[in-house]
Amino acid sequence: MKQGLLTDRQKEVLRYRKKGLTQQQIAEIIHTSKANVCTIEKAALENISRARETLEFLYTLDAVHLCTLQSGLDLLKAPELIYAEAEKKGLKVKYDTISLINRLRDANPERFRGRQVREDVEIYINKDGDLYFG
Amino acid sequence: MKQGLLTDRQKEVLRYRKKGLTQQQIAEIIHTSKANVCTIEKAALENISRARETLEFLYTLDAVHLCTLQSGLDLLKAPELIYAEAEKKGLKVKYDTISLINRLRDANPERFRGRQVREDVEIYINKDGDLYFG
DNA sequence: GTAAATTTAAACACTTTTCCTTAACCCCAC
DNA sequence: GTGGGGTTAAGGAAAAGTGTTTAAATTTAC
Numbered sequence: 638m639k640q641g642l643l644t645d646r647q648k649e650v651l652r653y654r655k656k657g658l659t660q661q662q663i664a665e666i667i668h669t670s671k672a673n674v675c676t677i678e679k680a681a682l683e684n685i686s687r688a689r690e691t692l693e694f695l696y697t698l699d700a701v702h703l704c705t706l707q708s709g710l711d712l713l714k715a716p717e718l719i720y721a722e723a724e725k726k727g728l729k730v731k732y733d734t735i736s737l738i739n740r741l742r743d744a745n746p747e748r749f750r751g752r753q754v755r756e757d758v759e760i761y762i763n764k765d766g767d768l769y770f771g
Numbered sequence: 772m773k774q775g776l777l778t779d780r781q782k783e784v785l786r787y788r789k790k791g792l793t794q795q796q797i798a799e800i801i802h803t804s805k806a807n808v809c810t811i812e813k814a815a816l817e818n819i820s821r822a823r824e825t826l827e828f829l830y831t832l833d834a835v836h837l838c839t840l841q842s843g844l845d846l847l848k849a850p851e852l853i854y855a856e857a858e859k860k861g862l863k864v865k866y867d868t869i870s871l872i873n874r875l876r877d878a879n880p881e882r883f884r885g886r887q888v889r890e891d892v893e894i895y896i897n898k899d900g901d902l903y904f905g
Numbered sequence: 906g907t908a909a910a911t912t913t914a915a916a917c918a919c920t921t922t923t924c925c926t927t928a929a930c931c932c933c934a935c
Numbered sequence: 936g937t938g939g940g941g942t943t944a945a946g947g948a949a950a951a952g953t954g955t956t957t958a959a960a961t962t963t964a965c
Contacts, residue, residue, distance in 0.1 A: 688822040813942085
């Protein structure tokens with residue numbers, strides 16, 4: 638069975654990239670076009686993101702649904718909602734207001750525009766007060 | 772683009788499994804055969820392994836395995852172990868004792884409980900003495 | 906501004922993965 | 936032995952992923 642997510646081609650490109658070579662230089666070395674090197678590199682990075690998200694999902698397995706941030710909600714209103722819901726469940730959220738907001742935006746930048754939630758975000762919490770977003 | 776590696780079907784099965792349901796029970800719920808549930812679960816676990824291996828590769832891109840902090844180890848004992856192993860490799864760890872401990876806990880909070888390591892942690896080091904945990 | 910580096914899009918052939926069924930097999934408790 | 940839980944194998948259809956080219960567009964550097 639295959640091991641990592643990355644193909645040999647993708648690893649090859651990442652290794653050369655790590656050494657500081659340009660896509661053009663790599664293209665010559667591996668005998669293809671620079672556009673192709675770009676595509677391969679992009680796919681590699683995409684795969685790495687997917688790997689991270691996959692492991693992230695594992696954490697949500699021990700977590701329970703806490704609440705939903707509905708589309709249109711002011712992001713700054715999210716923390717108080719989350720704290721209230723966590724209290725109802727007798728759980729203490731691990732993050733203060735600021736880091737909670739940062740964590741929300743970092744985890745899912747495309748789901749927010751400025752201060753506004755663009756798309757429903759499901760909030761999960763585990764016993765340690767860690768939060769996950771789905 | 773898809774996010775995680777796991778398909779909806781695979782996540783579904785893992786969630787039910789986490790709840791303690793048998794493959795047979797899940798098969799009835801999602802209207803398929805237990806053999807299929809087994810296959811899906813197996814594929815899910817396979818994907819999780821692949822996700823882990825993928826991130827593992829990233830570390831090896833510029834780092835080498837240094838040592839393992841075994842489950843049960845006192846977190847305060849970790850630095851001296853790490854320094855010793857680094858010295859064997861002729862590398863100087865970039866962090867002092869205090870920041871090393873903080874870095875360990877910050878990087879993987881769920882792997883520690885108080886001063887104790889809850890789960891094996893792999894330590895990687897690169898030429899700059901940077902440490903990575905997997 | 907120009908040239909190099911990078912990114913994107915569309916299209917194609919090819920391979921791999923998924924989900925599914927059916928049928929058989931293993932292990933263990935009773 | 937029987938039954939429950941789990942696994943494996945073979946086969947098939949649909950979906951997704953990969954490497955590629957070509958051409959155009961965008962960003963970055965000097």
